[in-house]
Amino acid sequence: MDDPLAGLAEKLSGPRSSKVSGHEATRPARALKSLGSVLDKETRAIMNFEASVKRRYSAAAQASELALCCPVEYDRRYIDGIPAEVIEKDYGCGNPSAYIAPGETVLDLGSGAGKICFIAAQVVGPKGRVIGVDMTDEMLAVARRSAPIVGERLGYLNVEFRKGADPGSGA
Numbered sequence: 001m002d003d004p005l006a007g008l009a010e011k012l013s014g015p016r017s018s019k020v021s022g023h024e025a026t027r028p029a030r031a032l033k034s035l036g037s038v039l040d041k042e043t044r045a046i047m048n049f050e051a052s053v054k055r056r057y058s059a060a061a062q063a064s065e066l067a068l069c070c071p072v073e074y075d076r077r078y079i080d081g082i083p084a085e086v087i088e089k090d091y092g093c094g095n096p097s098a099y100i101a102p103g104e105t106v107l108d109l110g111s112g113a114g115k116i117c118f119i120a121a122q123v124v125g126p127k128g129r130v131i132g133v134d135m136t137d138e139m140l141a142v143a144r145r146s147a148p149i150v151g152e153r154l155g156y157l158n159v160e161f162r163k164g165a166d167p168g169s170g171a
């Protein structure tokens with residue numbers, strides 16, 4: 001892959017044969033090169049971070065982990081129709097469903113096993129729509145196999161799950 005910073009650095013350093021520009025002209029080029037390596041380090045750090053988040057949630061999608069859970073109160077009405085597996089693998093830390101209304105379209109970034117999406121599906125109702133996005137395959141698998149079960153219980157299916165991640169994550 002082309003490195004845009006290296007390309008820019010070469011342009012700034014001017015023609016290689018030029019003796020006039022000499023030392024001064026290469027200074028911005030050197031600065032850009034070192035900026036490039038710092039950015040590279042940052043990108044690698046972000047990618048490592050994302051990989052460990054993925055590993056953590058991948059394991060937690062396969063076996064319930066109590067330590068990952070924050071106690072949150074949900075309206076019992078919305079929980080009853082959600083498969084037990086989703087509730088067991090729910091690691092949510094808040095209740096954004098309190099801020100949505102019937103007919104709305106909801107996007108849940110980091111939807112995990114889908115609990116909030118399944119609650120939202122009931123709040124927005126058959127005229128609304130819910131899209132859950134997650135980067136962890138194992139979480140998506142739990143959410144996707146639960147969606148038709150919730151749909152059947154509700155009498156409508158208005159929720160879908162897509163794979164996605166922050167573009168910088170390398171996921």
Ligand SMILES: C[S@@+](CC[C@H](N)C(=O)[O-])C[C@H]1O[C@@H](n2cnc3c(N)ncnc32)[C@H](O)[C@@H]1O
Binds near residue numbers: 053090114115117164
């Ligand atoms: C706490 S769980 C989600 C809980 C869910 N929102 C709920 O309340 O039911 C966090 C989820 O975010 C996902 N995640 C974390 N960082 C992400 C990223 N950069 N892109 C996509 N998904 C991400 C993880 O895979 C994990 O499944």
